[in-house]
Structure formats: C-alpha cells, structure tokens
Amino acid sequence: MESRFFIAPEQLEAFEAAARSGSFSAAARSLGKAQSTVSGLISNLEIDTGLTLFDRSGREPKLTAQGRSLLHDARSLLNSYSRFEAKSRSLNAGLEESLTIAIDESSIDLKALTESLQAFYSKFGTVTVTLLHASGDSAAKLVREGKADIGIVLSQSDYPEDFDFRGVGNCSFVMVAGKNHPLTALDTVGVQDLHNHLHLRISASSDPASMPENDLSDRIWYLESYSLFMTMLTAGLGWAFTPLHIARPHIERGAITVLNTNFQLTPYPYCTDLIWSRRKTLGPAGKKLIDEVSRVLSAEKVVTEPA
Template sequence: MALSLEQLEAFLAAVETGSFSAAARKLGKAQSSISGLISNLESDTGLPLFDRSTREPRLTRQGQALMEDVKAVLKSHNHLRYRVSHLTDKVEPAIGIAYDNLLVHEDNINSLIRDFERAFPSTSLMLLHATHHGAYQLLEEHKVDIAIGLRQHSYTEQYGFTSIGQVQFAKVASISHPLTKLSNPTESDLVQHRQLKITDNQSGTRHSEDRTGNAWYCNSPDNLLAMLKMGLGWADIPLQSVASELQNGRIVRLNCNQQALSFPQSLDLVWRKEGEAGKCQQWLLERLTLQYRQSEPSVSIQ
C-alpha cells in the first residue's frame, strides 16, 4: 500500500473545509481532482473514509480514526521540508546560550526568544543560567554557542567578543543589618561581617579573594537575595539585580567611605570564531547587541 502526500493533503483539506469543493479552492485544484485523490486514498487503504449519502461528505468512523495520523504525517513532512530548507540556507538545527541571570534582565531574554521562535521555528534553542564564570566554561566545553557575562581578563584568539553594556555594582545589605546603622562603613567594618557571594558549580565554594574569612557562596541569585533580605550578610552585586528591593527599602546601599559605588564593569557577549557562523548565531549576536543596549533597565544610583 503506497499512500501519496497529495492524497493525504486532499483528505485533510476536505475534513477542515467541510466539502470537496472548498478543499479544491483551498488547494488550488479542480474539484474532480480532489474527488479523485480521495477516492484513490479509499481504494489504496480499502476503507470508506467519507459518507457521501448526504449533501456534504461526512467522515466515517474509519476516517475519524485516521484523521489524527494524517495530520501527524503532514506536519512531520512539512517540518522535514522546512529543516532541509534551513540547513541548505546554513540555519543551525540547534543553538545554545549561557548567561548570568544576575547580570542579564529576564525581560531581555523573554523578548529575544519570542522573536527567535518566529524567525527560526525549527531550530532547537537551549538557554542556561550560569553564574560567575559558568557561562564561559560552558562555552569552552562546547555545550553552548554564545555566552553572556562579565568581561574576563583576556580572551584567546578562538573567541570573538563585544561589550553590550555596563554593569554597576554596589555594596548592599538588608535594612536590618548592623552595617546599615553606620553612616560610613569602612573596610575594617565590612570584614567583620559575613559577605554573600555568587559562585558557579566549577569554581567550588571558597575563593582566594575572600577577605572576611566568613563568606557564604551560592550559585542562585534568588538564594542570594533571600539571604540578603534575612540579614545574613552584605553583598557587592549589580544594582539592577536588587532594583525593586532598593525601591521598597528592604535592601539599602552601604555608603562606604572608600568607594560608594564600584567602577562599572563591561557585560560581554562571547562566541567561538571557529568555522562560519550560521544564520541563527548571526541573528542572535546582532539582536542581543542591539536589544540589550536599548532595553537595559536604568537604576538610580542616588
């Protein structure tokens, strides 16, 4: 038994439009052609698919049983045609992005993926939260194609990179934390209290730059914010990540006398330069650069 796609398309069009004549108009064929295709389908399957005893043909029990399978076959065929066309046009079948969600606003990502789905519906997209140096490690391990994070000290020649914005850091604590009672906390004041820090899975739980000897680490911005609000320590983190908490007064800036605000740090978009970039990667690099610069939320530093 050999069933043609043309037969299946005629069958589904007749089901969806309610008549052979309407199916013919939808497919741009003569009504006699649609009738012939459906008759041949019934002959090839050995099943009566439509009841023609009424003015408009109605699906039989056998036709109803096959309808979902026909839909699935045609959907799979269309997907295959679309995938072949995209591969010919150098559209990647899959692409991955790792980003530090303490630095990158989720509204930016949500807007990006809505437009990406419309532009590349057959490409598999993977988004990974990766704190600290995690995004770059995933890029080095070839687990993603693009990384977004703070600028590294240097990049090897195999990577391309561009700055897509500036990240302003500040020292903050819960309104109930003892440091907020000091008008100008000094460095010695800070080291007497626990610092809360973001880390990643590969870097481990402790770092040589720990000044307090009593730092707590986590790889989740949500956990860090929860610990801040509980008054379990202070943190030097991006202002945008605590913008709403600063506005409602639950988190406050520490007006440290040595430097109230850290110097802005560059937020970088990094990718591997090996081979020719496909259309998905080119689209993402251009869109991320443009979108993040235009929509980066502003946070008052007053």
C-alpha cells in the same frame, strides 16, 4: 505478512483541509486545487486505509467516527512533514542544526534575553537551542572547551587570542541586604561594617582554591543559584553586591535594601559581552542571535542607580 501502504502528504493535506473547512469545494479553494483533485485524493486515501473517512450521504461531507479518530494523527504527520521540509531547506542553506548558549545571569536581564530569543525563533524556528547556566568565568570556559557556541558574560579585560567578542550593553550592580539585616540600620556602611557580616557571592566553582579573592568580609558563602541567593538575602542572611536587574523586583517590594556605603566598591556599570571562539565559525543562526541580543540591549536605557 502484514500489508503496507504509502500515504502521500497530498492525501493528508486534502483530508485535513476538507475536515477543517467542511466541504471538498472549500478545501479545494484553500489548497488552490480543483475540487475533483481534492475528492480524488481523499477517495484514494480511503482506499489505501480501507476506511470511510467522510459520510457523503448529505449535502456536505461529514467526518465519520473513523475520520475523526484519524484527524489528529493526520495533522501531526503534516506538521512533521513541514518541519522536515523546513529543516532540510535550512541545512542546505548552511544553517546550524543547534546552538548552545552559556549565560551568566549577572550580565543580562533575562527579560531582555527572552525578547532576543523570541525574535530569533521567529526566523530560525528549526534550530534547537540549549541554554546553559554559567556563573562567573564558567561561560568563557564552556566556550573555550567547545561546549557552548556563544557566551553572554560580564566584560573581561583580556580574552584568549582565539576568542571574538562584541560589547552589547551595560549592567549595574548595587550593594544590598535584607530589610531586617543589621547593616540596613546604619546611616552609612563602611568597610569594617561589612567585615562583621556574612558576604554572599555567586560562583560556579566548588573548589575553594579557585574562589575569587575577597577582603571585605571574614565570612563568605558561595552559591551557584541566583534564586537561592536572593532567597537567602531577603531572609536577612548576609549582604551582597548584586546585579540591579536581579535585585530590582526585591527592592521595589521592600524585601531588600540598597546599602549606603562611604566608599566605591568597584567601577560600574559593567559591560556585557557576547563571546565566541574563532575555532568554530558561527553560521547564520549564531550571527542572527548575536545581532538580536545586541539590538535589544542597545535599545535599553542604561541605569546606574536603583529607581
């Protein structure tokens, strides 16, 4: 039967520190241990593995070929031990193991969301986060069904009774078309002008019965992907009412044009809400995420017109 041996984390820690610092004495100082203790841990590791990890014939110990071969694995194991300890402490403190966030991209600038997530990760790095693309009402549906812990959505006039929400910011919408679209040649765009051209809309559903009502065009295409949506717009295929944070880069490079309408399509700016269900109590990580998104968005200047 193959013999088994137990490698203690302290042995790997002493081995890695000595390899990194170049001496047992320096390793001992970095670990806050006596040099004899570090030397003993490394010697025991060599006995347990049956390998010579350091050549001690010179003034300072040098890694052998066997030692170099094992160093990467030792560091990987030490990282695993650290993650295990951190996650154990987090679970004991009631921290969630994972969070799922449903995001309607029209409701939040992804740069702002990323800044929020960076601050969140610095404090809750052990929490696994899943980000779901959820256009329109599908984010609220995912939260309602328990498939997402938090939703980031455009504000709704009425939420289910078992929902909690927090208003965290604003986002503006503009009516745009590709730079070569016929509508861009008009000094002023009226409702009848829109009727004559294809309207592109973002929708999470492929069921025609559930599509949002629209009386601004006789021709409507529904898309789930904003990347395809913007590609089609810049190519001149249709017009759209688009979140400014998504349209702005394309406006600035001249690929799409803001249309000058003689009517106000809908009040703006829209509010951005964070939503979650009262059926599932948010833990420290979920509450921190809400706070970070609120902090970042509240610090942003509300813009209602393109620059």
